[in-house]
Amino acid sequence: MVVGEVAERFDVAVIGAGPGGYTAAIRCAQAGRSVVLIERGSIGGTCLNVGCIPSKVLIHAAELAYRANTSDGTGVAISATIDAEQMRAHRHSVVDGLTSGVSHLLDNAGVVRWQGTAHFARRNRIVVEAGEGSPRHVEFTDAIIATGSRPVELDGLAFDHPLITDSTGALELDHIPADLAIVGAGYIGVELGTAYAKLGSRVTIIEAADRVLPLMDKRQSSLVARRMKELGVTVKTSSLASRLEGEQLVITSGESSEKVAFDLIVVAVGRRPNTEGLGLGVVGAQLTESGHIRVDAARRASDHIYAIGDVTAGPALAHKATAEAAVAAASIAGQPAAFDPAAIPEVVFCDPELVSVGLSAASAAAAGIEVNTFRFPFSAGSRSATLDDRNGFVTLLADTQGTIVGAQMAGAGVSELAGEVAHAIEMASTIDELADTIHPHPTMSEAIMEAALGLAGRPLHVTRG
DSSP states (O other): OOTTOOOEEEEEEEEOOSHHHHHHHHHHHHTTOOEEEEESSOTTHHHHHHSHHHHHHHHHHHHHHHHHTTOGGGTOOOOOOOOHHHHHHHHHHHHHHHHHHHHHHHHHHTOEEEESEEEEEETTEEEEEOTTSOOEEEEEEEEEEOOOEEEOOBTTBOTTSTTEEOHHHHTSOSSOOSEEEEEOOSHHHHHHHHHHHHTTOEEEEEOSSSSSSTTSOHHHHHHHHHHHHHTTOEEEOSOEEEEEETTEEEEEETTEEEEEEOSEEEEOSOEEEOOTTSOGGGGTOOBOTTSOBOOOTTOEEETTEEEOGGGSSSOOOHHHHHHHHHHHHHHHTTOOOOOOOSOOOEEEOSSSEEEEEEOOHHHHHHTTOOEEEEEEEGGGOHHHHHTTOOOOEEEEEEETTSBEEEEEEEETTGGGGHHHHHHHHHTTOBHHHHHTSOOOSSOTTHHHHHHHHHHTTOOSSSOOO
16 A cells, blocks of 8 residues: 555445435435545535526526516516626525535535545545645445536537537526527527526527427427527527537538527537546446446445436436435445336426426337326416416326326426326326315416316316317
């Protein structure tokens, strides 16, 4: 052993302090293990610091500004002014408050925190490097990898160009770009494009697929596309943003191409797992063809090594990582545990909000599963009328035995309804059980009951057919 390589001993070492990592650390500590949590950036990871939380603060601010300037029909005439620098400061304030809360939880649980970049040196040893000082060494019994993911960079559109940024940079702006291009019409691109359009940017979205949100249900995608058109967003589908020529973006579609100048170009074409430089071969962990760490149902990548969150296959969602963290911690504690959810809710915070839980009609057909569906439009609901926003619907799916197996929703605030349907699917609830559950009136949640009533053949506020 080289002098200076004396290792500190912990039962569990967690690499990465995002939602999955800090949850795993707390759960292991609550189970009586000594835990060190290693993070090269900030507590909370991408989601809390530069992803889901600041983006939702931006989306809320954009909605306030837009509603203020489009409220005349209600009999209330108000206006809004936008201070982009103050908006950014507010985002930082929200993030700082939440990260402080997580830090307090970690301290209260007795989790030791180390700052630095980690890699495996031996099957039971991690080296942590921070700045110019000597590296620190950890010996562990079990380790959990929760290093997250990062934005995909495109050839010809490098993030180091002054006109190009990723979603992190788009959330750090202290001004509202006059002309904004967004490459990619997945959930990140659509959320950012909608928000900045409401704040006054002229937004152009370029998407290689033939529609926005190509992984969502087509009815949901069409509704969002129509709404973006109303907001003045230009959407170029079946198109590629190939390169910059001078300060112009070259956009190709089939055999034709055009050059367009923008103040800022945001590349949001997906994310890739952070697995490089970890020394995974040292601990026997293997990667899939997509570059994710291969794990079993207990989140075990190899003997005493676990992986959770974006570094493993599946949707890159914070709530997935948190659920996987609980499984990994239970496995380490010697309890039987497996990550085998019936449904993982997916939410897009655009306008209208979208939710997909469990099977859709398309995915059921692809899997050869026969389903019955019923769609209840919010235009037939009372709460949407009081909110002056009747866009959207709830579609429920049930198998031939009458068990709820999926839902797609679009509308104001439907993100708050996702948990109820996910619970119904996990509990194998029947159509009648959901239809006969008393839902409060007037609320958006009544649409779930109404869709279930429709599936049961006894619709109330819509006619049959």
